[in-house]
Amino acid sequence: MSKRIHVAVGIVINPQKKILLAKRHDHLHQGGKWEFPGGKVETNESVTDALIRELKEEVNLDVNSTSAFMDISHDYLDKHVRLDIHLVTDFSGNVSGMEGQQVKWVTVQSLNEYEFPEANKPILEKLFNLDI
Numbered sequence: 191m192s193k194r195i196h197v198a199v200g201i202v203i204n205p206q207k208k209i210l211l212a213k214r215h216d217h218l219h220q221g222g223k224w225e226f227p228g229g230k231v232e233t234n235e236s237v238t239d240a241l242i243r244e245l246k247e248e249v250n251l252d253v254n255s256t257s258a259f260m261d262i263s264h265d266y267l268d269k270h271v272r273l274d275i276h277l278v279t280d281f282s283g284n285v286s287g288m289e290g291q292q293v294k295w296v297t298v299q300s301l302n303e304y305e306f307p308e309a310n311k312p313i314l315e316k317l318f319n320l321d322i
């Protein structure tokens with residue numbers, strides 16, 4: 191049986207309509223690829239609380255509110271992930287890669303230049319179709 195994990199993922203969009211990407215460290219699951227910041231929802235934690243906590247821990251942003259965007263279940267060979275993806279436009283602070291990871295603001299149009307985990311394909315399609 192592969193592991194099942196529930197992940198809170200943030201599509202952070204700044205006032206210039208750029209989206210925040212972070213690069214996963216090589217040793218992590220799906221390492222070396224770009225991701226939308228986020229992480230595992232802990233026991234007794236809501237997805238929103240998990241996302242607020244992860245965005246502070248990983249990229250030092252203070253998030254005020256989030257809105258549900260899409261939900262994806264994906265089977266990797268070694269684990270099953272459920273990505274609970276939220277849009278984040280209501281935040282303050284300056285981005286910093288708190289875990290030494292590379293971070294980058296990119297336009298929606300340039301997202302196809304980056305390599306993402308397989309599970310992210312539907313997210314990219316939905317973002318391309320958003321008129322932002």
Ligand SMILES: Nc1nc2c([nH]c(=O)n2[C@@H]2O[C@H](COP(=O)(O)OP(=O)(O)OP(=O)(O)O)[C@@H](O)[C@H]2O)c(=O)[nH]1
Pocket residue numbers: 197198199218219220224225226227228229230231244271273307308309310
């Ligand atoms: N954060 C994030 N995780 C993703 C994305 N796409 C995707 O497949 N994942 C998968 O979802 C899982 C997220 O776990 P994570 O490593 O971010 O978890 P975490 O921040 O709680 O890390 P930790 O376990 O080191 O505390 C990983 O298996 C990762 O491969 C994405 O866009 N963002």
Ligand SMILES: [Mg+2]
Pocket residue numbers: 227228229230248
């Ligand atoms: Mg993470």
